[in-house]
Amino acid sequence: MADHNPNIVWNSDGFSHEERSAATGLNGATIWFTGLSGSGKSTVAAACERLLIASGKPAYLLDGDNLRYGLNKDLGFSAEDRHENVRRVSEVARLFSDAGFISLVPLISPYNKDREMAREVHELAGIPFFEVFLNATVDVCEKRDPKGLYAKARAGELKGFTGIDDPYEKPDSPDLVISPEDGAPFAVATKVITLLEN
Numbered sequence: 001m002a003d004h005n006p007n008i009v010w011n012s013d014g015f016s017h018e019e020r021s022a023a024t025g026l027n028g029a030t031i032w033f034t035g036l037s038g039s040g041k042s043t044v045a046a047a048c049e050r051l052l053i054a055s056g057k058p059a060y061l062l063d064g065d066n067l068r069y070g071l072n073k074d075l076g077f078s079a080e081d082r083h084e085n086v087r088r089v090s091e092v093a094r095l096f097s098d099a100g101f102i103s104l105v106p107l108i109s110p111y112n113k114d115r116e117m118a119r120e121v122h123e124l125a126g127i128p129f130f131e132v133f134l135n136a137t138v139d140v141c142e143k144r145d146p147k148g149l150y151a152k153a154r155a156g157e158l159k160g161f162t163g164i165d166d167p168y169e170k171p172d173s174p175d176l177v178i179s180p181e182d183g184a185p186f187a188v189a190t191k192v193i194t195l196l197e198n
Helices: 017-026 041-054 079-098 112-124 138-144 149-154 184-198
Strands: 028-036 059-061 102-106 130-133 176-178
Touching: 017 102, 028 041, 028 079, 028 112, 028 176, 041 102, 041 130, 041 184, 059 176, 079 102, 112 130, 130 138, 130 184
Parallel strands: 028 102, 028 130, 059 102, 130 176
Antiparallel strands: none
């Protein structure tokens, strides 16, 4: 709650996270997928969403690209805008998870300090947060290049592209590391979902 306007007061009249969970039987959490563009974040997160919903658990995919069509359409890709992108998505994921949903967030989120902020937002609210690192190298992601972005970056048509001319800071201690050798998306998603059982 730091850095807030002193004229704004937090309304604590509603249900606490614990009260809501007890009343609804829903235990929300956030799974944050980080990695380079093309590492498989969105694909694995979407597979998780399908498996969770099929098993009767409410889940929602907060895809980074999709959010840039609306909530974050005013943001670019500078370090400052990337920070604000993560901040906004962190808060939205926290709200969804507080309501009992499992929030699935595939976001490059290249900086450690921003991912730590996302974790802290959840921990302060008593909501489980899991960081999943899709550990695919630039070479692997560039060969996949599903959006053609690496080709544009190499051609100089795209500046500040993570992994090419902008840094990606690998997580120091993610809750789970996924490598390209770990199998197809649904097999990987099954492994990711086990985080919720611990």
